[in-house]
């Protein structure tokens with residue numbers, strides 16, 4: 001699926017803001033509640049101390065600065081000493097608050113990421129078919145990051161701001177009721193400005209995020225497919241696509257910058273005008289002897305505090321709303337349930353014999369484009385240890401059929417059995433432990449050769465790893481590397497050749513030692529020698545296991561115990577090569593068309609093998 005900048009909100013459904021999310025989110029903070037309460041207390045103390053400072057400053061002016069010519073500095077010394085003490089305390093509590101709350105936030109975020117990721121791993125291919133990778137990773141990173149704010153700073157900020165606001169307003173009124181009326185009249189204006197412009201800033205921020213996500217999706221696709229891009233010399237096209245996304249985010253960022261400039265300009269104008277008003281009216285009160293100069297200064301400080309707190313309260317509130325939106329996107333994923341129900345009482349399965357039976361199996365993919373059944377009334381009984389080759393035209397349903405065995409999907413009709421029991425009766429991990437999968441496109445994970453082989457059985461010994469590699473014809477090329485089994489394979493195994501990657505994937509399957517094997521034969525040709533080594537490894541792997549192989553090679557088909565010929569979701573022929581060839585029909589046509597030309601190549605292969 002392509003997701004391009006310019007499309008509406010790629011993979012970012014509009015977030016719902018449900019206040020119940022907060023309770024759910026706070027449940028994640030529960031393990032850290034002691035730290036959180038301590039952090040909150042530290043916040044309250046440091047913002048409470050902030051309220052003392054203007055009062056002290058005012059008394060300092062009245063008690064000292066106005067006594068020009070006096071030599072008694074006791075009050076001055078004491079007040080400044082007190083001020084320093086308060087500043088020091090406030091700094092200590094401020095630092096404690098910052099650390100404690102950051103610790104809570106980081107803990108919550110780590111837990112949330114872990115549980116979200118492990119939940120994602122339980123979901124079925126249907127879910128991953130419906131969601132873009134970029135969207136899922138952005139929920140794991142960006143959205144979880146946004147939520148961090150709520151559990152750490154935002155709640156504490158809101159508490160601190162509430163304390164500051166209530167305290168400062170009360171002290172304002174206590175200092176001068178008349179002046180307070182004048183100052184508080186400006187507050188609605190500040191709130192209205194902050195909300196109007198703040199709301200627009202939030203919307204534009206969302207635009208910026210969406211545009212950046214779109215640009216990232218382009219970059220991600222182009223970088224992971226860089227060989228295709230380069231081979232088609234499509235660099236200018238990709239540059240344009242990415243450039244368009246970046247341009248969009250640039251334009252939105254400029255819009256946001258303009259709004260932010262407008263916001264800070266209006267806020268500072270409102271604040272300073274209010275101060276000028278206070279100075280004007282307060283000056284008159286001082287001149288009339290209704291207010292001391294110290295009280296006026298105290299008042300000014302409180303007024304500034306009230307203005308600042310109101311402005312930052314609206315900011316915190318916006319942040320709070322954003323975080324609730326982000327958390328709803330996270331909980332949406334956590335609420336996704338796998339569409340593969342677990343049995344109430346699973347039948348134990350430690351080592352299957354490997355018999356696989358399809359009884360009247362039918363299957364339809366669900367969703368817009370796939371309402372029709374893809375498999376129709378399949379009836380096949382494969383005894384343990386039999387090698388079955390699946391052949392048929394493209395789209396006949398071969399991959400769909402094998403994907404039912406490890407329950408990547410569940411049948412929509414009939415029953416699929418392993419060892420005579422419905423696969424849905426086993427616990428999913430038990431069932432999948434019996435199945436080995438060697439896909440057409442080998443996927444190795446970044447890490448070492450050893451780690452990749454160990455993937456299916458991490459507790460295997462070094463000797464077992466080596467035996468598996470030998471069985472897969474991989475040991476000699478691995479030991480030829482300077483670092484041997486500790487060679488790093490690079491992302492997706494890019495540092496290895498196609499044939500080497502395949503043999504490591506085979507070694508991985510050998511080590512897992514599954515009873516049922518699913519092979520999707522690679523269609524891309526390897527050179528003869530590599531091909532022969534891979535083929536020999538595969539043949540060794542198949543021995544003694546029930547094997548379903550989506551076959552593209554004549555040799556595989558010929559050597560199979562049985563061939564299932566599929567056409568349009570049905571099994572149209574079933575039998576060994578010679579019998580089917582004699583029968584005529586689709587198999588013979590396919591043989592004539594597809595496989596015969598391989599005969600010459602086969603002869604060459606045989607020569608290479610001997």
Ligand SMILES: Nc1ncnc2c1ncn2[C@@H]1O[C@H](COP(=O)(O)OP(=O)(O)OP(=O)(O)O)[C@@H](O)[C@H]1O
Nearest residue numbers: 129365370374392393394395396397398399400401
């Ligand atoms: N995830 C999916 N969602 C919807 N339809 C799908 C999905 N996967 C496959 N199909 C459809 O199911 C049908 C059978 O596909 P399937 O991949 O099983 O065929 P195939 O025989 O393995 O083909 P090929 O040899 O080309 O790989 C096709 O029509 C395909 O479009």
